[in-house]
Amino acid sequence: MKPVAFAYYRPQSLAEAVRMLREHPGSKPIAGGQSLIPLLNFRMARPEALVDLNRIPGLDEVEVRGQRLRIGGLVRHQQLHEHPLVRQHWPVLAQAAGEVGHWAIRNRGTLGGSLAHADPAAELPAVMVAADAVFELVSADGVRQVPAREFFYGYLMTALQPDEVLAAVELPLASGTSWGFAEVARRPGDFALAGAICECRPDGTGAVTWFAVGGGPERHELVVAADANERAAQWQDLAATLDAQDDYRRHLAAVVAETAYLRSLGRDGQ
Amino acid sequence: MSQAEARQTQRVVLQVNGQRHELDVEPRWLLADVLRHQLGLTATHVGCEQGVCGACTVLVDGKPERSCLMLAVQAEGCEVTTVEGLTPAAGLSPLQAAFQQHHALQCGFCTPGILVTMEALLRENPHPDEATVREALSGNVCRCTGYQFIVDAVLAAAKEGR
C-alpha cells in the first residue's frame, strides 16, 4: 500500500465523468494508469480523488467518419497496434503504438492517457503532431477541438484543463503521402532516446517530426534531398536546432530521421 | 474529502482464478497487494512497483497486465488469473513442466509473471517463433537465467502442444 489515500469514482458516462471532475477539486482522471499509478506509488502525484474513465461506454471506438479516422481516448495501445482500420489508414500510427512499452503495458495504457501525460519521449503525441490530428476535449461546459500542433506546450505540459477529458482524436485520411517511423531505445520497450516520423509527399516536399530530443514533438518541414550526403547535412543542420540533452541525442536524431526517411520510401534503412 | 473519508474501505467483488471473493478494500490498494495480503496468493511477486520488472504480471480477462499498476477496485467485474490459477491441483502445467525440464528458473522471483505472460502468448499463438517469444518476454526482467533457457522452455512447450 503505497499511494496516498484518495476517493475513487467510477462514472458510467462521459457527462458524469466531467461533472465529477468539476465537482471534486484535486481530482484527476485515470485511464490505463500506466503513467499515473507509478507516480502514485512513489507519491509524486497526490490526487484527492480519481475519476476512473475505464467503464465509460463508447470511448474505445475506432471508426471512419467522412474523411477522418476517429479514435476514442480509451483505445489501448495494443488495440491501436492491431486495429484493421488503423493499419489500413494510418499504418505508421499502428507501428508506433507497437513500440510503446511492453505487451502488458500496451494491454492497459490508452491513447488519451499518453497524449494527456505528454512525456517528451512518447511515440503517440509525435504521430498526432505529424498527422495533424485534432483532439476533442470535453468538459462540463461542452466540447472544444484543439489541433495536436497547438496542444503540446512542452515537458508534460499541454492545453488540457484539469477538468477536461480527451475523448477522441481525429486524423485526416492519408492522401498520397508516404510515412516512415524509427526510434532508438536502449532495450525494447524502453522509452526512446530519439525517434522520428518522416513524411514525404509526391512533389518532393516533406517533414520530419522528432520525439525524445526536446520538450515535446518537434516538426520541421523541408524539401528532402535525394542525395544521401546532402540529406545527412540536412538532418544534421536541423538536429543542431533541437533543444536536446546533448550532442549524442542530436546525432541520434539525425540517424532516426534518415532511417524514418528510408522507411517512408519502402527501403529498410539499416 | 478528508484523509479519514478517503481511507474508508469499499466493498468489492473480485473474481480470481475462477473464485468469487467479497472484500473490503481501500481505493488506493494495488491489485498486487490485495492478491498477496488479502487473498494470500503470494506467487504474484512485487519487484519495482512501476511497471518495469514484470514480476507482478497477472492475466486480466486473459491478457497480461501489471497488477502493481492497477487498483484492486478497478479489477471489479474482470476475471483475474494468477499463476496459482494456471497450476493443476496435482503436478505442473505443461508449460511449468517445460520450465522445470529446461532449467528456466533459478531463484524463481520472475517466474510467476513470466509463466502467466507466456501462457497468454501460447493461447493467442500456439506456435510462436523464437523472435515472437523474445518480444513477448521483453517486458519481464530475469536477473538469473540469461533468458535462453526460458525461451527454450516456451518453444519446447509449444512444440509439444503444451
Ligand SMILES: Cc1cc2nc3c(=O)[nH]c(=O)nc-3n(C[C@H](O)[C@H](O)[C@H](O)COP(=O)(O)OP(=O)(O)OC[C@H]3O[C@@H](n4cnc5c(N)ncnc54)[C@H](O)[C@@H]3O)c2cc1C
Ligand atoms: C514499463 C513502462 C514502459 C513504458 N514505455 C513507454 C514508451 O516506450 N512510450 C510511451 O509513450 N509510453 C510508455 N509508457 C507509458 C504508457 O504509454 C502509458 O500508457 C501512457 O503514458 C499513459 O496512458 P494511460 O492510459 O496509462 O494513462 P494514465 O496513467 O491513466 O494517466 C496519465 C495522465 O493522463 C491523464 N489522463 C488519462 N487519460 C485521460 C483522458 N482521456 N483525458 C484527460 N486526461 C487523461 C491522467 O489524469 C494522468 O494525469 C510506459 C509505461 C511503463 C509502465
Ligand code: FES
Ligand atoms: S512490480 Fe509490477 S512490474 Fe515490477
Ligand code: FES
Ligand atoms: S530466476 Fe531469478 S530472476 Fe528469474
